Amino acid sequence: MNRQLIGDTLRLLQAELSPIAGIKLPFSPAEGEGLLSVMEGYNLEYSRKLHFMGIYIILVQAARRHMECSADHPDLIRNVLDGDYLYSFYLQFAIKHRELDAVVFLAPFIKQQQIRIANGDYAELDLITLIGQFLNAEFKKKRRSEKAIEQVG
C-alpha cells in the first residue's frame, strides 16, 4: 500500500511536470515512510495522501537542488533552474489539487528556511512535522465545526 502510494505520487508528478524541464525525481520509498506514518493518524482519502506526498517530494527535491548550488559545481545552472522550476511547480500542484490552505500554512516556514540558509545555517526544514501540524490544525478545526453543528441541531 505504502509503496503503491509513493509510486502513484511519483507517476502523478512526472505526468504534471513539464517535459521541457526534463526533471527526474529520485525518491526512494524509505524517504516517504515518515510522512506516511504521520498521515496514518488522520482519516485522509487516498487522493489527499497522494497530494501531500507530492507536495513533500517537490519541496524536498527543490531544496536539495538549490543546496547543490556552488560556483564550482558542474551542474550549477541546471540546479538553479530545477530548484526554481520545482518551487513554482509546487504552487501550481497545490492549487490544482485544492491544497491552498497547506501552502498558506507552510509559506512562513519555507521563507524562514531560505533566510537561514542565506545566513549560513544549513539545517534541513522538518517538513514532515510541519505537514503533521497542518493536518492536526485542520482536524481540530473540523471537529470544532462539527460540534457547533451538533449543538445547533
Added chain:
Amino acid sequence: MKLHEALNIDISTVNLEIERLVTRDKDVPGGSPLAKGVLELIGSGGKRLRPLMVIVGSRFGRKGQGRRTLQLAAAAEFIHAASLVHDDIIDDAKLRRGSPALHTQTGVLSAVHIGNYMSARVIELLGKHAGDKNQYVHDLSAIATAQLCIGEYQQMEHAYDYDLTLEQYLEKSLNKTALLMATCLRVGALSAECTEETAAALYAFGEALGIAFQIQDDLLDFTQSSETLGKPAGSDLRHGQVTLPVLYALQDPELAARIRCVGPESPEADIEDALAAISGSGALARTEELSRRYLEQAAVIAKQLSSYPAHADLETLIAFFAGRDR
C-alpha cells in the same frame, strides 16, 4: 518624461511598498546581509515596468487601484528581481545595472537563497488573504514563474543552436519575458474586479508588448555600448544565445558561415567578426520591423478597449516601448 509620469503613477508609493516587503518582514533583522542585499538590488534602478503594468491593469476594473493592487505591484517587482539574481548566477554575470551582481558579494549559495526568500515572501504575503475566489493572486508566483523557467530551459537547450526556428525563438521569448508582463496586467485588472473578458484582452496585449520588449532587448545587445547596457555588449552571442538578429543574419549564406563558427570555445576575434557582420547586415532593421509588428498587434488590442478611459495608458506603454532603443 518618465514612463511612470506619463502614466500618472506615484512611483514613490510603489517603491515604498516594494521596500516594505522586506523592511516589514519580522523574520528579517534590519541591517542583516539579506535585508541589505535585497534593498540594494531593488534600489539599484529599473523602470518598475511590471508594477506599472499591474497598476495600469487595475484601471480597467470597476474598483480601481486598491491595497491589493499595490501589493501585487510590489510582488511583481520582487519576483522579477529574484529572477534577475538567479539569471546572473546562470549567466555568470559580474555586473547588474552597473554594480557588482549579488552573488559576487554573498557567494552563490547565499544569493540563490536570497532570491528564494524574495519569491517565498511573495507567496507568504499574498497567500494570507487569498481564498478560492481570488486564486489569481498566485498566478505571478505559480504560472508566470514556471513559464519563466521553461523559457530558460529552452534557451539552455538551444545554446549555439543555429538551426533554431523563428517559432522556437518566439515561444522562448513568450515564456521568458512576455508572460510575466501579460500576467501583471491581468492580475492588476482582476484585483480591481475587472471582467474576465477584459482581463483576457489585457493579457493578450501584454503578450504582444512583452515579445516586442524581448526583441528590442536582443537588438540593444547589438546597438548599445557596454556602459549603457551595464554588461558587455554582444554578450548574448558570447553565451550562445541565438537571438532574432542572429536568426535573420543566418539566412544570408555568407554571414551564416561566419556565425556558425562561433561556439563555446571560440576565440574573441571570431566572435567580434560575427558580431560586426551581423551589425553591418540588414538583420537589425528586420529585427526592428518584427518588433514594430508586435507593437502594432498590441495597438489593435488597445483599440478594442477604447471604451475604457485607461486605454490611453496602453497607448502610452506602446509609445514607450516603441521609443526604447532610441
